[in-house]
Amino acid sequence: MNKLDQLLQKYARPAYQAVLSLAPSDGSTEEFSTASKFGGAPYFEEGENWPVCGKCGKQETFICQLDLRSCPAVHLPDYFGLLSFFYCFDCFPWDAPQPGWTVRNYRDAQPRKAMTLPPLPIKEPGFLKKLFGGQHEKVKCCLVKFELFDCYPQLDELDEIGDEDDKKLLADVELNDSYYERIDELTGKSDNFGTLVGGYSQWIQSFPPDLKCKHCNKWMRQLVQIGSHREADIMFGDAGSIYLSICDDHPQDITMMLQCF
Numbered sequence: 001m002n003k004l005d006q007l008l009q010k011y012a013r014p015a016y017q018a019v020l021s022l023a024p025s026d027g028s029t030e031e032f033s034t035a036s037k038f039g040g041a042p043y044f045e046e047g048e049n050w051p052v053c054g055k056c057g058k059q060e061t062f063i064c065q066l067d068l069r070s071c072p073a074v075h076l077p078d079y080f081g082l083l084s085f086f087y088c089f090d091c092f093p094w095d096a097p098q099p100g101w102t103v104r105n106y107r108d109a110q111p112r113k114a115m116t117l118p119p120l121p122i123k124e125p126g127f128l129k130k131l132f133g134g135q136h137e138k139v140k141c142c143l144v145k146f147e148l149f150d151c152y153p154q155l156d157e158l159d160e161i162g163d164e165d166d167k168k169l170l171a172d173v174e175l176n177d178s179y180y181e182r183i184d185e186l187t188g189k190s191d192n193f194g195t196l197v198g199g200y201s202q203w204i205q206s207f208p209p210d211l212k213c214k215h216c217n218k219w220m221r222q223l224v225q226i227g228s229h230r231e232a233d234i235m236f237g238d239a240g241s242i243y244l245s246i247c248d249d250h251p252q253d254i255t256m257m258l259q260c261f
Ligand SMILES: [Zn+2]
Pocket: 053, 054, 055, 056, 057, 058, 088, 089, 090, 091, 092, 100
């Protein structure tokens, strides 16, 4: 095996690609309450409220829910079950400290515990809102199927997290040049800005060198990458992606970043 393949094999991490297909209904029937999906009715349990943006006070848009229990190969902490994600398109937060995004995690989500909450009525709709309706009304419900594949870090991430010897290896221009080509040969996924569970974040701009746990200072790893999906009418800026990262030892502290073209 050549050096590049050895390197790729060493750093490969399993990941699941979310494959979307338009749902047969609006996704709010009981059958789909715990399903992995974009749009439709989000899963809630008793006593919960619809997430509201901490900045503008409006309801956040339900983007997706992903059942991480159906993704065993990525070895996430047991803490995770059905993960749902909401976002405020009016405030458009770029990273974790800004309000306007919500992650909820239901470790033991079950159809019999599911509750449907209608989105709050929009208060004082502005002209554009009247014209186009709330963003949440636009998201089309798509069901998600997961496909397992080998995911590789981008070069700038490998340059931060890799072993010293491997970093030296990467200084080899030829090897460096053929890096993404080889990933494409292996998986066809070197430019993968869709929705992923686990693996490595495929950064649209660049690897954020401060992606470390604030409790223990270890590198965080990808929990979920949520891409823009035309089929569901979800677009983060210019075809952006949302990156949710975790530290395995402190999984309750999920961090969020958004990057776009
Ligand atoms: Zn907001």
